[in-house]
């Protein structure tokens with residue numbers, strides 16, 4: 284198992300940090316954040332549901348999220364065993380939260396991260412989201428820890444289907460079947476009972492180790508192992524800047540902490556990747 288798995292189990296890092304080199308003093312002006320990002324040599328972003336609420340996508344676990352809905356049993360929807368028995372339950376309901384994502388647009392946070400990557404400032408985006416908006420915004424190096432509906436595959440013969448091939452029938456609540464063998468088609472998002480995608484997790488850990496700055500954006504760091512990724516950066520001597528509406532367990536180790544994502548990211552964009560008309 285990776286170091287991320289070890290972190291989750293071990294509490295040793297807590298002791299190491301106390302005597303460690305991490306700064307405890309928060310630098311909390313936007314200029315400090317801009318300075319951190321512009322000085323970083325290997326800056327990586329970890330994003331969570333909070334960055335997509337601005338695009339009208341409710342946090343699954345938030346007040347308007349899937350887990351609060353009375354008409355859907357979210358645990359059943361994403362349960363692998365249940366899906367194998369009856370995929371129609373998932374496809375009957377997923378049109379209201381997954382097969383409507385093609386109608387959503389990236390917001391300033393997604394587009395700024397894409398621009399930061401284009402300029403070579405940001406090396407990778409690691410995301411807990413399954414809404415495909417980083418790719419839509421133009422980010423190339425994206426590691427989706429919970430998988431992605433960009434791909435679906437037949438559980439019987441393995442044929443791959445794109446989101447576009449599935450979305451039209453799924454919007455109508457129809458259950459697609461493999462055109463080659465009639466098998467069940469499953470989205471490549473992680474269901475309960477499935478492991479996280481190994482490659483995404485390994486790459487996330489590599490970037491976390493290498494990062495001298497990790498931006499944690501819109502994640503309350505409650506879902507593991509994603510939540511352990513910035514812990515790896517802290518352990519390896521990197522800095523973490525957290526911008527999230529609510530507190531996280533890593534706040535006291537953060538070099539920078541803010542709660543207004545749009546404000547902080549707008550400032551980063553204006554300072555580091557200004558729009559052309561602003562440059563002239």
Ligand SMILES: [Zn+2]
Nearest residue numbers: 437440461464
């Ligand atoms: Zn098939």
